[in-house]
Amino acid sequence: MYIRSAASISPQKTFNNPLFFGEVVEYAGNRLSCIEPDYNEIIDPKLTRRMSRIIKMSVASALACLNEAEIAKPKAIVTGTAYGCLEDTGTFLTNMVEQDEEPLSPVAFVQSTHNTIGAQIALLLKCNSYNNTFVNGSISFENALLDAMMLLAENVDTVLVGGMDEITDMSYAILNRTGLYKRPPGSNLHLFKSASKGTIAGEGDAFFLLSDTASKNNLACIDAVSTFYKPADIAETSRLIESFFAAQSIKINDIDLLITGNNGDTKNDEIYLQLKQLLFDGIPSINYKNLCGEYPVSTSFALWMGANIIKSNYIPEPLNPGGGLKDKIRRVLIYNHYQNIHHSLILISSC
Amino acid sequence: MDKLISELKEQIAAQLKMKNIKPGDIGDDEPLFGAGLGLDSLDVLELIVLLKQQYKLRVATAEDGQKVFRSVRTMAEYITANQVQTT
Amino acid sequence: MNAAVFVAGAGVISGIGNNVSECLSALGSSTAGIDRIKYLRTNHQGLLPASEVRLSNTELALLSGFSSSTSRNVMLSMIAAKEALDGSGINNLPALRTGIVSATTIGGMDKTENFFIDFAAGRSKGRLRDLIYHECGNVTVAVAEKLGIKHHVSTISTACSSSANAIMYGARLIKHNILDAVIAGGTDALTRFTLNGFNTLLILDEQYCRPFDENRRGLNLGEGAGYIVLVSERVAAALKNNPDCSLSGYCNFNDAYHQTASSPNGDGPYGAMMGALQMSGLQPKDIDYINLHGTGTQNNDSSEGAAIKRLFGPYYPKMSSTKTFTGHTLGASAGIEAVFSAMAIKEGIVYPNLRLQTPMAELPFVPETSFSRNQELKHVLSNSFGFGGNCSSLIFSKN
Numbered sequence: 131m132y133i134r135s136a137a138s139i140s141p142q143k144t145f146n147n148p149l150f151f152g153e154v155v156e157y158a159g160n161r162l163s164c165i166e167p168d169y170n171e172i173i174d175p176k177l178t179r180r181m182s183r184i185i186k187m188s189v190a191s192a193l194a195c196l197n198e199a200e201i202a203k204p205k206a207i208v209t210g211t212a213y214g215c216l217e218d219t220g221t222f223l224t225n226m227v228e229q230d231e232e233p234l235s236p237v238a239f240v241q242s243t244h245n246t247i248g249a250q251i252a253l254l255l256k257c258n259s260y261n262n263t264f265v266n267g268s269i270s271f272e273n274a275l276l277d278a279m280m281l282l283a284e285n286v287d288t289v290l291v292g293g294m295d296e297i298t299d300m301s302y303a304i305l306n307r308t309g310l311y312k313r314p315p316g317s318n319l320h321l322f323k324s325a326s327k328g329t330i331a332g333e334g335d336a337f338f339l340l341s342d343t344a345s346k347n348n349l350a351c352i353d354a355v356s357t358f359y360k361p362a363d364i365a366e367t368s369r370l371i372e373s374f375f376a377a378q379s380i381k382i383n384d385i386d387l388l389i390t391g392n393n394g395d396t397k398n399d400e401i402y403l404q405l406k407q408l409l410f411d412g413i414p415s416i417n418y419k420n421l422c423g424e425y426p427v428s429t430s431f432a433l434w435m436g437a438n439i440i441k442s443n444y445i446p447e448p449l450n451p452g453g454g455l456k457d458k459i460r461r462v463l464i465y466n467h468y469q470n471i472h473h474s475l476i477l478i479s480s481c
Numbered sequence: 482m483d484k485l486i487s488e489l490k491e492q493i494a495a496q497l498k499m500k501n502i503k504p505g506d507i508g509d510d511e512p513l514f515g516a517g518l519g520l521d522s523l524d525v526l527e528l529i530v531l532l533k534q535q536y537k538l539r540v541a542t543a544e545d546g547q548k549v550f551r552s553v554r555t556m557a558e559y560i561t562a563n564q565v566q567t568t
Numbered sequence: 569m570n571a572a573v574f575v576a577g578a579g580v581i582s583g584i585g586n587n588v589s590e591c592l593s594a595l596g597s598s599t600a601g602i603d604r605i606k607y608l609r610t611n612h613q614g615l616l617p618a619s620e621v622r623l624s625n626t627e628l629a630l631l632s633g634f635s636s637s638t639s640r641n642v643m644l645s646m647i648a649a650k651e652a653l654d655g656s657g658i659n660n661l662p663a664l665r666t667g668i669v670s671a672t673t674i675g676g677m678d679k680t681e682n683f684f685i686d687f688a689a690g691r692s693k694g695r696l697r698d699l700i701y702h703e704c705g706n707v708t709v710a711v712a713e714k715l716g717i718k719h720h721v722s723t724i725s726t727a728c729s730s731s732a733n734a735i736m737y738g739a740r741l742i743k744h745n746i747l748d749a750v751i752a753g754g755t756d757a758l759t760r761f762t763l764n765g766f767n768t769l770l771i772l773d774e775q776y777c778r779p780f781d782e783n784r785r786g787l788n789l790g791e792g793a794g795y796i797v798l799v800s801e802r803v804a805a806a807l808k809n810n811p812d813c814s815l816s817g818y819c820n821f822n823d824a825y826h827q828t829a830s831s832p833n834g835d836g837p838y839g840a841m842m843g844a845l846q847m848s849g850l851q852p853k854d855i856d857y858i859n860l861h862g863t864g865t866q867n868n869d870s871s872e873g874a875a876i877k878r879l880f881g882p883y884y885p886k887m888s889s890t891k892t893f894t895g896h897t898l899g900a901s902a903g904i905e906a907v908f909s910a911m912a913i914k915e916g917i918v919y920p921n922l923r924l925q926t927p928m929a930e931l932p933f934v935p936e937t938s939f940s941r942n943q944e945l946k947h948v949l950s951n952s953f954g955f956g957g958n959c960s961s962l963i964f965s966k967n
Contacts (some may be wrong), residue, residue, distance in 0.1 A: 176519065179498045189612055207822075214725070223762065227688040231611045231764050232534045237528040239765035240828055243673060244704065244725035249956025252822045259837055261822045261958055262733055265675075266723040267707035271724045280740050303691045304699065334508075359721060360927075396643060421681060522829055526769060543770050 132277055134341045137191040140163050140334035140422045142242060146194060148438040151329055151446035152423065159329040160315035161302055162423035166190075173254075180251065181301075182217045184296040184335070188247045189254065191337045196255075196413045199339040204290035206260040208277045212426030213295050214244035215365070220300045247294060250460060260286070268438040268468030269357045271433075272476070276355055282342045294335035294429025297423075302331055309313075309369040310424075313414050314395065321394035321420040321447075324408035329393035334421015336430035336442035341461060344481065349437040350412035350462075351481035357474045364404050369475065371409060374475050385397050386459045387439070387451070391430050391466030393424045414451035422442040428476055431466045485557045493553070496522055496531045507517045517552075525550060536560050573739045574967065575812035576749070578657065578907040579651025581644055582792030582894045583619030586631070587651055592911060593644045595919050596939055600893045602788050608758050609866040612729040616772055619790030619895030628943055633714065639676040639701035640791075646711045648903075650794035651706070652713060652751055653921050656797040664803065667720030670708040670795075671730030671736040671754030673899035676701025678759045687916040707755065720747055726862070727954030728896070729820070730754050731903030732962055734820045735796065742800045749803055753795030753903030761791060762898060769828065775913050777864035779889040780873065780935050782926040790895025794904030812914040816965035817850065819843025819879065823957030829883035830866050834875030836959035837861070837951065841879055841916050844949065844961040852880045854947050855963075859905045860935065861951040862889025863896050868953065874930045884933040886943075892922035902952035909950045909964050916943045 135338040137362065141162035142155050155165065163269045164187060165227040169178050172190045181189065188209075192339035218241040225234045238451055240246070252261050260281065264273035271293030278289040297305075312328035321330060340352070356374050383441065388410055392399045406415070439445055443459055460480045467473040488506035496498075497520065511517045514525075525546040532538045532549075538560060542547050549559045575729045578588055583601025585591035594601065598957035605612065608620065621628070621644060628643040632650075634782035649668065658664065679698040686694035701707055710724040720741065731754030756762075766772050766789060773786035804811050821843055823836025830836055845852060860903030861872055876884070890908050891897075897904055897927040912918060946966045954957045 175501050179500065180523070197647055212705065213605065214704075222765065223684045224688055226681070226760060227685055232767075234764055234768045235530060235532045236765075236768045237523055239761075239768055241524065242765075243727050243955055245727055245954075245956050246827075248726075249822075249827065249958065252957060253822045253827070256824045258822045258824055258835075260820045261722060261726070261837050261956070262737070262820065263726050264722060265672075265703070265725040266708065266721065267703055269722075270705065277737065283744065285738075300687075304687075304696070307692070307696060359718065429583075481605060521826065523827060529770070530768070541770075 131282055131352045132151050132344065133350050133352060133437045134339045134342050134345065134348050136336065136338045136349055136434045136437050137194035137198065138334060138336040138431060139166060139187045139191050140431055141165060141419050142377050145230060149442060151448055154448045157318045157446060159190065160311040161297065162318060164334055165220060182215055182241055184215055184217065184294060185241065185244040185250055186246055188292060188294045188335045189250055191335050192251045195339050196290065197321050201288055201339055202384060202390055203255050203257045204259065204288045204339065205286045206289040207251055207257065207276040208262050208291050209262040209288060209428055210263065210274035211244060211250040211295055212267045212270050213263065213301065214234045215246055216274050216296055216301050218242040220298055227280045245355050267387045269474055271430045272355055272357045272474045275352065278340050279300045282340065287342055289340045290337060291340055292335060293427035294336040295333055295425045296331040296390065297331050297425065299424060305331065309387060318420045322392060325396045327395055329395045329424040332419065332425045332428065334431050336424050336434040348438040348480045348481050353479055355478040357472060359475065364401065367401065368405065368408050371475065374478040378477060382409055385413050385461050385463045386456050387462045389436050389462060389464045390415055390417055392417045393419045394468065401470060412454065415446065415455040416449045416451050426468060429466050429476060432466065433476055436462045436464055436478055482557055482561065485560065486553055489556055491533055491551050492535060496527050507553060509554045513550050513552055536564055538563050571743045572814050574797050574801045574814045575910045576804060576807060577652040577656030577657065577797035577963065578910050579648040580792065580794040580904050580907045581621055581790055582904055583790050584623060584774065584893050585859050586623065588907060595893060597937060598920055598922060600776065601685050602895055609758065610763055611762050612763060612767065614957050616763065616767065616774060616964035617788050617914055618758055619788060625651065626908065631773050631774060639835065640680060640757040641672060641674060641676060641755055642677045642701055642707050642710050644757055644791065644793040645670060645707055646714060648755065649711050649715060649795045652795040652797045657809050658749060661716065664715050665719045666749045667738065667741060667747045668708060668712045668717045668751045669722050669724065669734040670711065671724045671734040671889050671899050671903065672704050672756055673727055673730060674762060675704035675707055676718055678757050681760050686750060691730060696758045704718065705837045725899065726893040726958040727956055728898055728901055729954035729958045729960040730899040731901065731906065731954040732952040732960035735815065735818055735962060736820060736960065739815050740797050742798055749797060749799045751795050751797050753964065754899045755793035756791060756894035756897055756899040758789060758791040762805055769854050770930050772879050773864060776923055777892065778923045779862035779864040779892055780869050780921060780928055781924050782928050784864045785867060786865055786870050788895040790903055792894060792897045792900050793898065794907045796906050811967055812967055813827055813910050813964045815967050816846040816963060817848025817960065817963035818848060818949055818963050820960045823959055825957055828955050830871035832871065832874065834871040836957050837872050837953055838878055838950060840961040841949065841951065844963045848963045850947055850963065853883045855885045855949045856945040857889035857948045858885055859950040860887050860889040860946065861953045862891055865889065869928065872951065873928060874955065877931060881932065886918050888919050888921035888936045888937050890919050904952065906962060909948045912948050913945050913966050914962055915947060916939055
């Protein structure tokens, strides 16, 4: 499964800028917000008036991704989102309470449905193809990738896959109450420098045009995607990761770079530390959540970053894993877990 | 009537989130749907909400809405004809 | 990819019954489940009819094994999924690669909307534990854990076609040899969110809905859950009872016309039905019964009717909308109707389209108005069309 093109809007300057690393954006608080383009230049303004932020972001990335791949209409559109369209959901819920169930905004209701993003893309492109939306928490994006893999095997030759989740004032307030975020907040660039409780809130989207056609323009190849749920302990986690490698007939040492989902919370990151000792000793590894924050479908950002690293064969200073890197980064493993509930592995390689 | 028409234009622009359109750009008799402003069936429903929230007037069906919202003037006429005068 | 996928079990809970047997009994006696709203606390009680499951959360808790403070949606899902699994005849679950693909549009919104009453008054208010099922995926995971399903858990949300897409996805996981057995379908409880949402779209009927009637005025909402257990050929062969039917065709097609309205010509519905027929290798005249999406809105019934006219004319199979019984159960509808479709084949029955007084003038066919038995049904088509132009059709075929 080839990644022909990719596009992302994130808290970094990633839109139309695959080598964004040169100017990593620093955030002082514990909430990272997307850096958005001027949508009027990308989407017809008559169409954007109703679109909420997450819809505009996702449509813009989807269009950029298709443009880059020179594909007018993909043969399938699959999206993955844990929270869906939170802004519209919050608006409708608030109105319902404040106005005692009447009258209410029909647009907010219609756009609160999780498949609105995939639907808007289809509507814009007049694309009649298969259109699906996965909403399974932090493996929503991986579910979408699995669907894409099956579609490609079913002779659907191009699949547009996207992962997106947003943070709104309301959702931030709620998640903050659960103690998820760092108190006091600090710079995202120092996220891994001290051992403390809490992570930083993030959001973003990433879209990929996947195909079964080899081309020198492809960014990378997705070799395998796997998820597992609530492993009993670190031994089981380790065993499941080893099975993943065995299934691909490769050894762990065949990995040139590991991208891990450390999020700055001591307890959360302990798992990565243990696995580095048990399995990944000596393999250069980098983190990504200091750039995009923690959110359920963050692996879509990691995949965008990993694919661009493979294509450019370059990791700049801010992310430098500090030695051990081979001249050619051929194989990258993205490993992430969300609150030790859902774990995911995405293996990509140069092609 | 002119004051009402002017107010309505601002309210329509706000309710329908028309950031790029100034109220002055909407003609009094310009068709709101189809060729004119290009509004659609979802916008009819939003205007029904506007009518209820701002003027306490109820439009029961989307079909009735299509007639009332033909233009800003027809909206103003409907409001004037149906609004209960408060004393 | 040509591997057959069989329907080994079915489970359902809706406004007309708490299990398959009760629902079939109601369908057979033309007893609809639409009534004055009783369980949901809403200002629209007495104004908008709906088809609620006739059980309080306390009663659902006893049936599902969850505590009564659990999301109603989770409990509905559990009851139907368990019935499907128990009825599948699979007795070696741990030895199989099993999955659950569930669909829902509301997730745990029944609890979230209550949380919001407090939260709207102050951001520090509201009980956070009311939000643990908010995310759609958490509803599926809760049920998967209780059923002991570990290999694959996923959740789909595509408005009213959700469960159909879940069933398709489940079938494909089997065909790709990723899983051996999948519980697939969907669930949605009635909430103020959806009741008010549809009300604001002015597509709710204040009377009992009349799908495919010339004078129809809209839909009635319902709630429930419906799941089928899909198995591979190998698993089917090892079962004590031969599965009655297979899932022989399916298709998802996007109307790409408007956010909420279907195209007047019914391009989306036509594409979905045509795609399902092509996949199953069947001709339109091979279909013996269509379980219509038939919500009762002006737009859907015209659009779906136009598509059927284009595709099936001049031969029209029997057809009916069982939403005249269960109301429109949104994310659960395709799952519930998949159960009804599979049962139609198994029992040789065709359901009536209730409250049809005046057939639609623009259509050359009329849905069934009475229940019939002893039908030789070889192939049944089930339609589900959702917001965002998401159109799905499933074909079940006698084994």
